[in-house]
Amino acid sequence: MSLDDLYQELILEHARYPHHRGTLADPTVTLDAQNPTCGDEIHLQLKLSGDERKIEDIAFSGHGCSISQASASMMTDLVLGLSVKEALEKVQAFQDMMRTGEPREGLGDAVALAGVSRFPVRIKCALLAWMALKEALEETGAM
C-alpha cells in the first residue's frame, strides 16, 4: 500500500482543476451533503431533461479534500448525459469498488480511485459526491 496509489497524478489533476465546478442557473434538483466528521460539504445541482430521464447538466460546489474534490469531478464527467437509471448503476458500481477495492469497468477516470479503499478513513471522502447524487436522483422520484 503506497501513498502514490492515493495521490495519482490523475487524481491530483482533477482535484486541482475540477470539472463542472460551479452552479447551474436553472437546476431541476439541488442537494447539500456533509461529512460531519471532517466538515466537508458538497452542493450538487442537476438539470434533468423534460421527462426527467436524462442528466442534461450537472455542477458541484462546496469544499473538501483532494479525494472528495477529484471524486466529484470524475463523477460529473461520467454521469453527464446518462439516464437516471444509468447514473444510479454507476453509483452502485462505484460503491462496490470502494467496498471491494477491485477496479470496475465503466467508471471512466473514477476507476483511479480504487486504491482509496485501502485507506478506510478516506472512503467516505470519495463517496461524498456519489451519495449526494444518489439522494438527488432518488429525490426526483423519476425512478
Place this chain on the structure above:
Amino acid sequence: MTFSAKRWREDFPILRPSAKGRWVYLDSAATTQKPEAVLRAVDDYYRRYNANVHRGVYRIAAEATERYEEARQRVARFIGGDPRGLIFTRNTSEAINLVAYAWGLDNLKEGDAILVTAAEHHSNLVPWQLVAKRTGARLRVIPLDEEGHLDLSQLPELLEGVKMVALGHASNVLGTVNPVEEVIRAAHEKGALVLLDAAQSVPRMPVDVKALDCDFLAFSGHKMLAPMGIGVLWGKPEILEKMAPFLGGGEMIGRVEWEGSTWREIPWKFEAGTPNVGGAIGLLAAVDYLEKVGMAAIARREEELGQLMARRLRELPGVVVYGPRGQRTGIVAFNVEGVHPHDVSQILDEEGVAIRAGHHCCQPLHRLLQAGSSCRASVYLYNDEEDVDRLVAAVQKVREVFRVPG
C-alpha cells in the same frame, strides 16, 4: 534539572520505535498515550481485586472500594478541591451535561442568559443549547480578538442577566489560555456561577480550584494519561448539595419507596450505577505519574515546544498558523494553503507523524477563522524538539506533493 522527554517516553510502550523507526505522536490534545504505571494499575485491578464497589463485604470488594475512594481523594487533591465535590463521570462532556441538566433545568428560566465563548468545544456548547431550548434561556457569546484571545472589553454588559458562564480554560484549537480568574471574579460580582471546561488545562498546567474560585470544573482522564471512559466533574459542595440528581439508579439512593426515594449524600448522589472503577484507579496512577514529572515543569515544557512549533511552521511559505504569537500551550492549529487538512495528515502519516485533521469539535470557531477545518499538532510530556523537526520536514513534503508555491 532539564526536562527529558526521552526519558519519559521510555515509560510508554506504544511510543517505542518499530523496525521502521520511531513514529511521532502529536495528537495528545485528542487523547494521550498511557504509561506502564497506568496500564499496570488497571491490569492489577482486573487481575487481582476486580469487584463491585460500595456493596460486597468480602476482602477484594473492600479493597476495590478503598482504591476507588482513594482515587477520589487523590484526584481532588490534585486540583486543590474538596473531595466531597468530586464526581466521577465518563468524560468532560458528561460532566458538563450533568451541570447543564441537574443545575440548569432547575435554575434557568426565560429571560436568563448563559455566557460562553466563541472558541468553545462542542461539548461546552451543545449541552447549553439543549438546556436553553428547554428553559427559554438564551445563549450569549464572548467574542475573540484577532489573535484568538477573549475580547473582554464588553464583559460587564455581556454579564447582564447571566446565570451561568460556561468557559473553556485552555482552547483545544488556538493554544490560548483564557484569563479565567478575571471572568470568574466579574461573574461572581453579578451573581452568576462559572463552569470551567478544563479538558485541555488540567492535563497540561497546574490547576487549583480553590485559587480559581470556579464553581464547577470538568475534565477527562484520557487526555492526562488515564484510560478512556473516566472523567471528572468537580463542584462546590454547597452548590452540589442543592442540586437534584442527574441520573437515577443504583448506588445514588438513600431509601427507595414506591412513592419516591431519597438520595445519598454528595458526591455519590451523582454517581448512579456501577462506576468505572478500573478507570478511576487508572486515573489515580496517572495523577501520581504527572506529579512525579511535575505539572509546573510540564506547563513550561509545553509552552516552549508550542512556541517552537508555531514559529517553525510560520516560517514555511504557504502555511498559516492560528492563535496567538505570544504565550501559548503546546496545541498548534495550522493550514497549508491550497491543501485540505485530510490530505496534509495523510502525507504526514506516511512520514510517521500523527496529527489531527478536521474541525476539532469547534465548527463555530472554524467559521470565525474562515477555515472549514484545520490541522492540529499537540505535544505532551513525551515530545521533544526532534518531534518538531519531524513535523516541519513532513509539512515540507506536503508542499512538494501538492506543489504549493513558494
